[in-house]
Amino acid sequence: MxxxxxxxxxxxxxxxxxxxxxxxxxxxxxTNENPYPPSPKVVEAILAEIGSDGASLRAYPSASSQKLREAAGVLYGFDPSWIIMANGSDEVLNNLIRACAAEGQDVGYVHPSYSYYSTLAEIQGAVVCTYGLTESFTIEAFPEHYHGKIFFLTTPNSPLGFAYPLPYIEKLAQNCGGILVIDEAYADFADYNALELVKKYENVVVTRTFSKSYALAGMRLGLAIARPEIIAALDKIRDHYNLDRLAQAACVAALKDQxxxxxxxxxxxxxxxxxxxxxxxxxxxxxxxxxxxxxxxxxxxxxxxxxxxxxxxxxxxxxxxxxxxxxxxxxxxxxxxxxxxxxxxxxxxx
Ligand SMILES: Cc1ncc(COP(=O)(O)O)c(C=O)c1O
CATH class of the missing domain: 3.90.1150.10 (Aspartate Aminotransferase, domain 1)
Structure with missing residues (x-):
């Protein structure tokens, strides 16, 4: 057509x-969902948000997801200006590409990992470059100076399950001329995470999802943590009411029931x-x-x-x-x- x-x-x-x-x-x-239901407090919060007649649903939700960003900030040790909430982490992965890579510019990721990065990059008209893995799970022939606009590192890796050692991830952050997105969809099941690198390197972004460890795949909730300048750019790109009222209520309750x-x-x-x-x-x-x-x-x-x-x-x-x-x-x-x-x-x- x-x-x-x-x-x-x-x-x-x-x-x-x-x-x-x-x-x-x-x-x-x-699809790596959680076999257990979310916290009972999540269900209570959703029901309370709906109320007896659903009247609250007439009104738009908070556009800034302020309460969620505050709750996430307390948990992860960041000011809310370093956090953006997303309608599933897929949304923020998409917006990261839109914010960083224009048509014809390079977007990289490891193969095998989450192939959706490739689809998102294609939609943007960006050029996709994949890097393979060695037997010992390091990235094959990753350049000393990577010039792509954005590189996605899934750690723990899906579908393989291993996690890259922190010093290795730190080296990648140093080698990347563009943004390094550390996709930590599965980090809550791992022995460590890379959040400290967000504080240390201005080009590092960490993304998380509530679909796995918080058992909320059906609500569509995710977030990214990065420098406020990056968060401000992502904020311009997202749909202004990207999280509905029920998702926001569920998310705060889930974060608070540690x-x-x-x-x-x-x-x-x-x-x-x-x-x-x-x-x-x-x-x-x-x-x-x-x-x-x-x-x-x-x-x-x-x-x-x-x-x-x-x-x-x-x-x-x-x-x-x-x-x-x-x-x-x-x-x-x-x-x-x-x-x-x-x-x-x-x-x-x-
Ligand atoms: C590595 C990775 N990143 C992101 C996602 C997307 O998560 P969400 O449900 O928050 O969009 C998934 C989902 O399976 C995933 O495996």
């Missing part, structure tokens, strides 16, 4: 993980360690994970065979279409019971 930009008409678009309609009949381990949050993460990490051990014992090779998922390779290195067998038992895991990853599967960590069922099937199918 002549109405469309030819590059948009030609691009294939991102394919998100499968979300079945009859979700309750599946053990769903394909004991619930910590316990939820603790259970997932404990199950991850147990599941890794059990998979290894049946001959799988499993990359030690710092996220709420593992990347596991069956003994016959046939990810498709195992994916199909699990699917037939109504267990959904992620088989990635990339030939680099076809030997294995990314399996989200569910409840202990869900993982015991999954393990029993894996043992049965061999």
């Amino acid at each position: 002549g109405y469309l930009r030819p590059d948009i008409a030609a691009m294939s678009g991102y394919v998100p993980g499968f979300q079945p309609d009859d979700i309750a009949s599946w053990i769903k381990l394909n 004991p619930y949050f910590r316990e939820s993460c603790r259970k997932i990490i404990e199950t991850r360690e147990w599941f890794t051990m059990e998979l290894t014992a049946i001959g799988y090779s499993v990359i030690p994970s710092q996220g709420n998922f593992v990347f596991a390779t069956p003994p016959d290195k046939n990810g498709k065979r195992v994916y199909t067998a699990l699917y037939e038992h109504k267990i959904l895991v992620r088989l990635l279409s990339d030939p680099l990853l076809a030997h294995g599967l990314r399996i989200s960590i569910g409840t202990r019971e869900e993982m015991e069922t999954t393990l029993a099937i894996l043992k049965k199918i061999g």
Whole structure:
């Protein structure tokens, strides 16, 4: 159609993980959601926000998400001027590209990691450069002076699960001439995070999501932490009412219930360690994970065979279409019971 930009008409678009309609009949381990519900205080806050007649919904929400930025600031140790809230971290990843890379400029990321960066860069008309990984999970041939406008580092890496060591990330920040976005979607399940680098380097941005550790994928909540100059630019780009009232109420309540949050993460990490051990014992090779998922390779290195067998038992895991990853599967960590069922099937199918 002549109405469309030819590059948009030609691009294939991102394919998100499968979300079945009859979700309750599946053990769903394909999109790294939290198997536990959010804090009961989140539900209370949403109901209180709606009220008995929904009258509050007539009015626009806070455009600046001020209360959330304050609550996040207290938790992470930053002034609210260093924080922007987003309608899922995907929104802020998109706006980072729009803020930094014009048409024809370079956007880089590691392959394999979160391929949505590539889609977002294509939409902007930017040039995508990917860097591979070495056997020891360092970035292959990363230049001493990287001139791209923006580089995305997913740590812990998805789908592989490993985290880059902090000194390594710091070196990347020094090597990047543009912005280094540290996508910490899974950092709450890891032993450490890179927040301190935001204070130390003006080109570092950290992004987080509430979809995984806070069990709020359905509400669409994320954030970025960076220098106020960067935050101010992102603020101009976003939709002015990017977070609805219910999402804002949910987010404040979730951030404030840290004991619930910590316990939820603790259970997932404990199950991850147990599941890794059990998979290894049946001959799988499993990359030690710092996220709420593992990347596991069956003994016959046939990810498709195992994916199909699990699917037939109504267990959904992620088989990635990339030939680099076809030997294995990314399996989200569910409840202990869900993982015991999954393990029993894996043992049965061999
Ligand atoms: C590495 C990474 N970044 C960002 C996201 C997007 O998160 P959100 O749900 O906050 O948009 C995901 C979701 O799976 C992810 O894996």
